[in-house]
Amino acid sequence: MMSRPKLTISTRALVCQDNDLRGEIIVGAGTVLHPQCRVWATGGPIMFGSGNIVEEHVVIINRGPEPLIIGDHNVFEVGSVMEGMKIGNRNTLEVKAHVKTGTWLGDECVIGTVCSTHENEILPDRTVIYGDKNDRRIYSGNKANQMSVHMRHLEYLMQTLPKFNHSRTST
Amino acid sequence: MDLPIIHYSKSEYIETDTGNKVSRKSVICGSQNIVLGGKTILQTGSVIRGDLKRTGTGHAVVVSVGRYCFLSQGCVIRPPCKTYKGVFSYYPMKIGDHVIIGEGTIVQAATIGSFVTIGKNCVIGRFAIIKDCCKIEDNTVIPPNTVVPSFSIYKGSPGKLVDELPESIQEIYEARTKDRYAKFIPRAD
Numbered sequence: 001m002m003s004r005p006k007l008t009i010s011t012r013a014l015v016c017q018d019n020d021l022r023g024e025i026i027v028g029a030g031t032v033l034h035p036q037c038r039v040w041a042t043g044g045p046i047m048f049g050s051g052n053i054v055e056e057h058v059v060i061i062n063r064g065p066e067p068l069i070i071g072d073h074n075v076f077e078v079g080s081v082m083e084g085m086k087i088g089n090r091n092t093l094e095v096k097a098h099v100k101t102g103t104w105l106g107d108e109c110v111i112g113t114v115c116s117t118h119e120n121e122i123l124p125d126r127t128v129i130y131g132d133k134n135d136r137r138i139y140s141g142n143k144a145n146q147m148s149v150h151m152r153h154l155e156y157l158m159q160t161l162p163k164f165n166h167s168r169t170s171t
Numbered sequence: 172m173d174l175p176i177i178h179y180s181k182s183e184y185i186e187t188d189t190g191n192k193v194s195r196k197s198v199i200c201g202s203q204n205i206v207l208g209g210k211t212i213l214q215t216g217s218v219i220r221g222d223l224k225r226t227g228t229g230h231a232v233v234v235s236v237g238r239y240c241f242l243s244q245g246c247v248i249r250p251p252c253k254t255y256k257g258v259f260s261y262y263p264m265k266i267g268d269h270v271i272i273g274e275g276t277i278v279q280a281a282t283i284g285s286f287v288t289i290g291k292n293c294v295i296g297r298f299a300i301i302k303d304c305c306k307i308e309d310n311t312v313i314p315p316n317t318v319v320p321s322f323s324i325y326k327g328s329p330g331k332l333v334d335e336l337p338e339s340i341q342e343i344y345e346a347r348t349k350d351r352y353a354k355f356i357p358r359a360d
């Protein structure tokens with residue numbers, strides 16, 4: 001049997017049971033981990049900031065010895081894979097997006113549906129990867145509206161999920 | 172078209188009164204909000220999110236699945252979400268009869284009609300509407316809010332119309348899903 005994960009969960013975070021957590025994980029306030037997500041801190045620890053959403057079938061792996069620091073208000077949609085080194089704030093990994101090993105994500109990046117990054121690259125802020133050929137551009141719009149939707153989404157999840165799922169607390 | 176017989180271990184699946192076969196290794200959240208029409212098969216590792224229900228209303232059906240549906244391994248059925256008039260909410264999803272959803276496919280559609288086949292590793296975006304008698308090829312990405320018309324074949328990322336299906340497809344898909352249900356039998360041991 002593998003050892004029990006070492007969890008430090010903020011009292012205002014929501015971590016569902018029925019998911020696969022390994023190693024040392026720190027979850028900040030307002031972060032929501034849906035059931036069926038996998039967070040494996042097999043190398044160094046994984047630290048979530050505040051207000052992140054991690055949906056089902058998401059895989060977040062930290063293999064290296066360095067801690068993987070995840071900023072604030074990021075969204076990991078269903079089936080996305082995060083193996084990178086660092087992730088800033090307000091990023092969106094859409095369905096089945098893949099951030100490969102050693103990649104740094106800045107702020108407000110969007111990795112589109114089924115898109116992936118290269119290995120060991122540094123994505124500048126507001127990069128958008130989209131389409132079947134992984135085209136890139138820099139987002140020029142205003143994300144304020146997006147943020148308000150995100151805050152409402154978090155509020156909804158905080159209200160609804162505890163009614164149907166059991167939650168974990170710190171070990 | 173002869174489908175192979177799939178044997179399953181009897182201890183893994185639960186069979187309901189209406190003939191639904193649900194794997195114990197599937198994940199069903201908020202089961203009181205999910206309706207399975209009967210003779211529907213949920214394979215190992217499939218996820219249905221019935222807990223993401225509409226705000227405000229009391230008891231509501233979140234995911235309704237018709238008869239003779241086949242949800243393959245590792246597929247995710249989750250209702251779509253949006254803000255409407257300043258209120259963030261998830262909205263109910265309806266899946267018709269004789270629908271096959273392939274392995275690893277993620278469905279966030281508003282409606283899926285009857286006699287629809289969705290391949291492996293597809294992504295059906297939020298509030299997409301798939302009409303009756305359609306085929307979505309493997310690895311297709313249907314963007315959010317797309318309407319897939321009847322008798323069409325969609326393929327690619329983003330999914331585009333590549334071909335049309337013959338009018339007889341309804342009978343073919345009906346026969347196939349019934350055949351698949353009949354050939355999904357417990358292992359004799």
